[in-house]
Amino acid sequence: MRIGLYPGTFDPITLGHVDIITRATALVDRLVIGVAINRDKGPLFTLEERVAMIEGECHKLARQTGCEIVVHPFENLLIDCAHDVGAQTIIRGLRAVADFEYEYQMVGMNRMLDSSIETVFLMAEARYQAIASRLVKEIARLKGDVSNFVPPVVNAKLIEKFA
Numbered sequence: 001m002r003i004g005l006y007p008g009t010f011d012p013i014t015l016g017h018v019d020i021i022t023r024a025t026a027l028v029d030r031l032v033i034g035v036a037i038n039r040d041k042g043p044l045f046t047l048e049e050r051v052a053m054i055e056g057e058c059h060k061l062a063r064q065t066g067c068e069i070v071v072h073p074f075e076n077l078l079i080d081c082a083h084d085v086g087a088q089t090i091i092r093g094l095r096a097v098a099d100f101e102y103e104y105q106m107v108g109m110n111r112m113l114d115s116s117i118e119t120v121f122l123m124a125e126a127r128y129q130a131i132a133s134r135l136v137k138e139i140a141r142l143k144g145d146v147s148n149f150v151p152p153v154v155n156a157k158l159i160e161k162f163a
């Protein structure tokens with residue numbers, strides 16, 4: 001069974017993430033979405049809220065694609081999380097050059113920790129490539145319209161948060 005781990009903070013899940021998740025479902029039999037607890041980063045949404053929003057989006061996707069999608073919060077090392085869930089592959093989304101630098105280092109170091117786990121990079125469709133959770137939150141905080149960047153349920157949650 002091919003198991004892929006797609007890790008991130010998902011604070012909150014965006015249409016960019018959904019695009020990557022959709023693409024990943026074509027590559028694996030089970031996709032584990034690893035939600036980094038990231039207490040230090042001070043996420044806007046609690047772990048429970050982030051997980052609920054991801055599960056809400058993935059329910060339909062799993063049915064449509066036939067890929068099993070599991071949401072798995074984690075606080076340990078990414079490589080250890082991959083071992084815990086039995087993933088052979090780590091899936092990451094790649095946006096701009098800025099992502100590349102960081103991802104390049106991550107792959108290099110993770111490979112030294114465990115060379116059997118491969119990292120696969122996917123690119124979202126062009127219109128979703130610029131979307132970043134950090135900017136979505138910034139726009140929503142200033143009462144801007146983020147409905148083109150996040151699923152409707154997430155949009156409603158953001159409006160509620162900043163009301």
Ligand code: ADP
Pocket residue numbers: 007008009010011014015016017020091092093094095099122123124128129130131132133134
């Ligand atoms: P962000 O960087 O937006 O805060 P995460 O840390 O949750 O989001 O990112 C999880 C993964 O999803 C990372 O590999 C990141 O590069 C990828 N990702 C996030 N947004 C996009 C996007 N718009 N297109 C492609 N990949 C993305």
